[in-house]
């Protein structure tokens with residue numbers, strides 16, 4: 001492993017640990033839809049129509065601004081680190097710009113994850129999109145606006161609901177680690193809406209990400225139990 005690869009591995013590992021730690025938080029505060037209070041204690045900003053469930057139709061210039069802010073937030077929140085597959089570049093692994101935010105590649109067949117141990121409980125695939133741990137194996141989803149395989153048919157309200165509740169599709173099963181939804185959940189309505197606007201502005205990529213494999217299936221269970 002060269003130095004750059006080693007750094008990428010260490011950084012990804014640190015990200016995962018942070019995300020897993022966030023995921024392990026047992027009793028997260030109940031989050032409503034209102035923006036969190038400001039540091040001075042006054043209620044958070046509520047722009048007109050900012051509450052999920054109401055339709056928001058900001059003017060085009062405002063939408064442009066939201067997309068720009070969304071791109072900035074997605075960058076610092078590291079969404080692309082997990083949701084864009086890595087490819088081998090001249091200087092080592094790098095996110096593949098042709099598959100931006102399209103999630104774990106549907107045609108990538110992986111062998112069972114390596115045995116996990118108490119000291120090294122989780123594994124990340126070379127694509128940086130598949131994560132094995134005590135929960136089984138989970139795959140980063142397609143966040144592009146492709147209608148059938150991405151979030152193209154999602155409403156903004158559904159996106160906010162999902163990020164706030166940590167539930168698949170807003171009300172389904174709990175999202176598995178390392179998706180750091182508890183961190184994302186504290187963003188204001190406006191920030192989450194901006195992220196949604198940005199995500200729906202990137203090129204749609206057709207890619208049907210596999211469902212997670214629970215730890216009860218032989219390969220994953222072995223890895224989780226060892």
Ligand code: HEC
Pocket residue numbers: 015016019073074077078079080081082083131138139140141143162167168169170174175176177178179180184195212
């Ligand atoms: C550390 C890796 C990681 C990071 C960082 C990350 N995600 Fe995820 N995300 C995942 C994984 C893995 C899943 C699949 C979880 C599952 O299927 O239970 C996921 C699932 C999702 C889903 C799908 C929810 C659903 O109901 O299907 C959305 C939306 C999402 N992430 C948005 C984001 C956004 C927006 C960011 C940045 C603010 C982000 N993610 C950052 C790993 C990550």
